Amino acid sequence: MSTKQRQTTRDETKRQVLEEFRDPISLTRWTDARSMREEFGMGAWDREVFNWPSVIPNCLEHSWDSPSNEVDGGTDWLARGKPGTGKSTLANYLVVRLLEINDEKVVWRGSSSRSEWIPLAPWTTLYLPAGVDMSIRLEPKDPTNEPVDLEVDELTEIVREVRTYSDPRELNQTLDEGSLHVVYPDPRMRGCQEVYERSPEKQYDTPPKRETLFSEEDPANHWWFAWFLARVEHGPHHWTSLIFDEIGDVCPQSASKDTFGTYQKVELLKDTWVDARKFGLSTYAFAHSETDVHQMIRRKLRWRVQMPETANPTKASDVVGFESIRMKHDMTSRYDVGEALMYTESSFESFGWDDMPSPSSYKLKIAPEVR
Amino acid sequence: MLRVATTDVSSDFAPADGDLEEGSYRPALVKLVDDVRDSEHQLLRGFGSRREVLLWTQELAVRTLGEMPQEWFHQMARQFRGVPASEHERTLVSALLRPQYRTRDLAEAKAREFRRQLSARTIRPAAHRAFRELRADAGEYVDDGSADQHAPGKQQYVAMRPAIHELHENQRRTLKRVLDGFEDREAILDWGHDLELATHGEIDEAFVTRCYGEQSTRRLLTGTDQSERRGRELFAAHYLIPVYNRGVRDLAGRAKEQADEQREERQTATL
Numbered sequence: 001m002s003t004k005q006r007q008t009t010r011d012e013t014k015r016q017v018l019e020e021f022r023d024p025i026s027l028t029r030w031t032d033a034r035s036m037r038e039e040f041g042m043g044a045w046d047r048e049v050f051n052w053p054s055v056i057p058n059c060l061e062h063s064w065d066s067p068s069n070e071v072d073g074g075t076d077w078l079a080r081g082k083p084g085t086g087k088s089t090l091a092n093y094l095v096v097r098l099l100e101i102n103d104e105k106v107v108w109r110g111s112s113s114r115s116e117w118i119p120l121a122p123w124t125t126l127y128l129p130a131g132v133d134m135s136i137r138l139e140p141k142d143p144t145n146e147p148v149d150l151e152v153d154e155l156t157e158i159v160r161e162v163r164t165y166s167d168p169r170e171l172n173q174t175l176d177e178g179s180l181h182v183v184y185p186d187p188r189m190r191g192c193q194e195v196y197e198r199s200p201e202k203q204y205d206t207p208p209k210r211e212t213l214f215s216e217e218d219p220a221n222h223w224w225f226a227w228f229l230a231r232v233e234h235g236p237h238h239w240t241s242l243i244f245d246e247i248g249d250v251c252p253q254s255a256s257k258d259t260f261g262t263y264q265k266v267e268l269l270k271d272t273w274v275d276a277r278k279f280g281l282s283t284y285a286f287a288h289s290e291t292d293v294h295q296m297i298r299r300k301l302r303w304r305v306q307m308p309e310t311a312n313p314t315k316a317s318d319v320v321g322f323e324s325i326r327m328k329h330d331m332t333s334r335y336d337v338g339e340a341l342m343y344t345e346s347s348f349e350s351f352g353w354d355d356m357p358s359p360s361s362y363k364l365k366i367a368p369e370v371r
Numbered sequence: 372m373l374r375v376a377t378t379d380v381s382s383d384f385a386p387a388d389g390d391l392e393e394g395s396y397r398p399a400l401v402k403l404v405d406d407v408r409d410s411e412h413q414l415l416r417g418f419g420s421r422r423e424v425l426l427w428t429q430e431l432a433v434r435t436l437g438e439m440p441q442e443w444f445h446q447m448a449r450q451f452r453g454v455p456a457s458e459h460e461r462t463l464v465s466a467l468l469r470p471q472y473r474t475r476d477l478a479e480a481k482a483r484e485f486r487r488q489l490s491a492r493t494i495r496p497a498a499h500r501a502f503r504e505l506r507a508d509a510g511e512y513v514d515d516g517s518a519d520q521h522a523p524g525k526q527q528y529v530a531m532r533p534a535i536h537e538l539h540e541n542q543r544r545t546l547k548r549v550l551d552g553f554e555d556r557e558a559i560l561d562w563g564h565d566l567e568l569a570t571h572g573e574i575d576e577a578f579v580t581r582c583y584g585e586q587s588t589r590r591l592l593t594g595t596d597q598s599e600r601r602g603r604e605l606f607a608a609h610y611l612i613p614v615y616n617r618g619v620r621d622l623a624g625r626a627k628e629q630a631d632e633q634r635e636e637r638q639t640a641t642l
Contacts, residue, residue, distance in 0.1 A: 049640040056640070093642050334442065339639055352449070352639040354461075 031178050032123045033100035040356055042093075045101050052347040059303045059342070060094070062102045062239050062282060071302075074239075074282040078247070078298065079340070080290055081307020086337045086353075087286045088116035090305070091243055093353045094284060095120060095180055104239035105175040109224060109250075110184040112367030116245060117182050119356045121158050121364075125179060127171060128152070129186035130164035133369035138362040148362065158364065167191030168223070168230040177238055185223035187368045189214045192226035199233050202271060204264035205257065213268075218260045220368065221250045225265040228281075232272050237279045247285040248292030255294050270296040295320045305342045308335035312343070399532070403505055406434040406529060407498040411490050417469035417482070421451065421604050422550055424467050428612055429546055431494070433529055433539040436504060437620030438497040444613040449639060451608035504623070538622055541569035542615045549607055552600065553593045559583050570611075571618035578610070 037044075047057035058070040059077055066072050081087050095106050095117075108117050110126075117124060128134055136155060138148040155162050159182075165171040168191055175181055186192075192214035196202065206213055214226055224244075231240060244250070251269060255262040276283070285301065287293050289310075299321035306312040311330035316322045324345045331350070332341045339352040410431045418424045428447060432439055450463045465473045466482040529536045545565045553559050563579030582588050591602045 051640075056642075090642070097642065336446070350639045351642050353642040 031099070031103070032180065033096055033103075033178065036096045036120065036123060037100065040093075040096065041354070042096060045097055050349055050351070052349045055303070055342050055344055055347050055349045056351055060097055060101055062104065062280065071277075074241075074277040074280050075303065076277075076283045076285070076301050077303035077305055077342070078285045078287060078290070078293065078301040079305035079307060080287050080292075080310070081305075081340070082288060082309055084337070085307040085309050086340070087307055088245075089338070089356045090307075090340065090353060091116060091245065091284070091286060092119050092356050095243060098241050098282075099178055099180065102239045102241075103178040104241055105177055106180045106241050106243065107175065108180065108182045108243040109245050110182045110366065111221075111246060111249070112184075112365060114245060115364040115366075117180070117243075118158075118358055118360065118364060120180055121359070122160065123180055124159040125161045125163060125176065125181045126155060126159045127163050127165055127181055127183040128366070129184065129188065129190075129368075130166040132187060134184070135365075135367050135369045137365045138360075139365055141361050141363060145361075168195060168227040169234045171227070172231050172234065172236065175238075175240070183227075184366055185220045185227075187220040187223075188216050189218055189223055189226070191230075192223060195226050195230045195233065196268075199229060202229070202268055204261070204267060207257070207259050207261035207264070209259070210261075213261050213264060215260075222260065222262075222265055224250055225269050228269055228276065229272050231281055232275045232279050235279070237281075239280045239282075241282040241284060244283050244285040246287065247297070248287045251294040251297045253291055253294050266294045266296055270300060273297075273300040290319065303342060303344055305340050306332045307340050308332055308337055312341050312348075316345075397506075400502065400506055402529070403434070403436075403502060404498075407494065407501075410434055411494060414467070414486050414490055414494070415483075417486065418467050419469060419472050421464065421468075421601075424464065425550070425604060425607055425612065426543065426546065428608075429542050429615055430539065432612070432616040432619050433535060433542065434501075435494070435497040436501040436529075436535070436623040437616055438500040438504070439493065439616065440497070441613065441616060443493055444616050448605075448608040448613065451605045452641075535619070535622060538569065538571060538618060541565060542618070545569040546607060546611060546615075549592065549611065550600075550603055552595060552603060555593060556583060556589060559589070559592055566611075569618065570614045571621045573614050573617040573621060575614075 036042075045060075047053060047061065050056045053067065054069050058066070059075045061070075062073070062075065063070075064072050079087055079090060091108075095108070098104055098106055134152065136150040136152065138150065140147060152162060163174065165174070166186065168186075170191070171183065193212045196213050204213060214222065228242070251266045252262075255266045257263045283301075285293065285297075290298065298319075301321070304319065309332075311333040312327050313319050313325055314327050314329065316325045319325065322345050325343070326346065326348050327341075327343065335341070335350075338355065339350060341348055341350050343349075410427065413427055418427065428444070432444070447463075450461045452461070462475075462477065463485070465475050465477045466485040470477075470479050470482075529539055545562060546569075548562055548565075553562065559582050560579065563582070566574055566579065582592060588606075591599055591606060594600075594602075
């Protein structure tokens with residue numbers, strides 16, 4: 001055998017051996033969504049598994065150039081169901097899909113009493129208001145166990161990164177594409193009134209005995225009205241989705257022209273909504289029941305998700321803003337947890353998801369320190 | 372206290388042969404109870420394969436005279452879908468299999484508990500309803516005393532109803548055939564005739580036509596690969612067994628009780 005031949009054989013063998021190995025994972029393609037999917041055993045998103053493209057794929061896939069019968073721009077939904085019917089798990093799966101499909105910036109409304117995003121904590125960037133003392137506590141689900149208090153620095157044992165902000169516009173500049181952000185509102189409302197004042201076409205009654213619509217005295221969750229406006233008016237306008245957990249706490253049906261101007265702010269949110277779609281901002285809202293949410297907002301929500309154990313509506317008059325309902329019968333009251341019915345005015349489709357276990361028996365509660 | 376879960380000790384569920392030999396005045400009822408007891412026994416012991424699970428499911432539908440909730444069969448079908456992007460079966464199917472046949476980790480104690488729950492919560496109520504249905508028309512026998520011509524243990528027919536037994540046989544045969552796969556397209560057509568009997572005419576009008584005509588379905592039904600074999604299990608779980616149950620209902624005379632009919636066609640895509 002000549003030297004040349006031996007060389008060829010060696011090359012051949014080398015190639016064969018190397019082919020046995022799978023291709024290396026390229027770091028540029030290793031996204032959070034991919035890593036989450038591996039963790040939770042989720043296959044790649046496939047719109048073909050759904051029978052009605054205008055329902056679920058249309059709502060989750062965001063595009064400026066949608067197929068006919070599907071909408072461009074931001075989308076929305078209102079998922080309604082009693083506690084324990086799977087809303088939180090659905091929200092977590094939704095986040096994974098939004099990151100995967102649209103590579104978007106997902107913002108989860110952090111709330112002092114809840115931390116339903118904990119299954120996704122290892123991929124989470126947490127935003128806390130700068131210069132505000134926060135009480136951070138891990139509360140056991142079993143009340144006989146002792147709670148554990150944490151320092152801010154120690155949060156990075158749970159989440160990927162903690163950032164601080166002092167203005168909603170500034171916060172939006174720092175969000176990362178393809179990433180989940182859990183944002184706790186600024187109780188001092190810094191920058192909120194300015195955002196409002198810089199939108200001169202938005203004019204609402206100032207609450208009695210006050211100079212401004214936004215003020216430090218407001219409930220902290222009013223910050224979200226300003227954030228929403230800031231995102232629409234000041235961008236950046238990458239695809240962004242707001243996971244609006246417990247939307248009824250922020251925009252209750254009972255909103256009135258109180259000392260904090262709650263009603264006016266709900267109106268502000270409603271008026272911003274149309275532009276939100278145009279600027280690629282989607283809102284996925286979760287509530288216990290339809291009537292928890294102010295009807296001005298409900299009218300804006302084009303998709304509904306009915307969680308199990310409650311009957312889905314069968315008449316258009318059951319849903320504010322809907323002129324038709326395709327379901328003739330109750331289906332959802334007998335669904336199991338892990339299944340739901342999504343519907344629009346024109347179609348409906350059932351879908352399901354697996355369980356997503358919480359990594360801990362403790363709940364994370366983050367709230368401004370009470371002085 | 373009411374004991375919800377039944378015991379682990381499998382011998383409790385073995386049909387005691389002695390009992391069966393004795394005569395009964397209402398042998399059909401005794402036969403029903405014994406059959407369900409046997410199904411439950413199989414369940415608590417666990418299964419050796421997905422195929423066994425399917426055969427058991429079909430038999431259970433017959434033995435409970437179609438009283439198992441229709442939705443339960445759809446749930447089982449969803450469980451056969453498997454976890455996307457992996458070879459593993461879903462948790463509930465895993466829980467039905469004996470540990471050495473599972474492809475995913477599962478605490479054996481939990482699996483046993485799951486099987487007991489299934490038995491206590493779903494099968495027992497269905498069996499109870501079947502019993503009440505049957506008691507109305509079960510015959511009473513008081514003949515001479517040579518006794519064991521009506522001994523339930525000697526009855527070969529489900530609930531002593533030859534027609535239901537015949538349906539069972541047809542179902543079992545058509546199910547096995549589809550799981551084994553067909554030799555060629557023509558065999559699918561032939562099987563279609565048997566399917567009519569096995570589903571008591573409940574199968575969709577276009578079903579066999581589609582099996583024959585759709586290329587992907589045909590490939591699934593005639594293929595010999597491991598993946599096609601698994602695909603046929605899913606196919607059977609999804610398209611046949613729920614319809615078998617409807618056939619049983621129809622034959623057992625409870626066709627009108629399908630309050631959940633509109634739920635039938637529900638196919639849930641996974642997010």
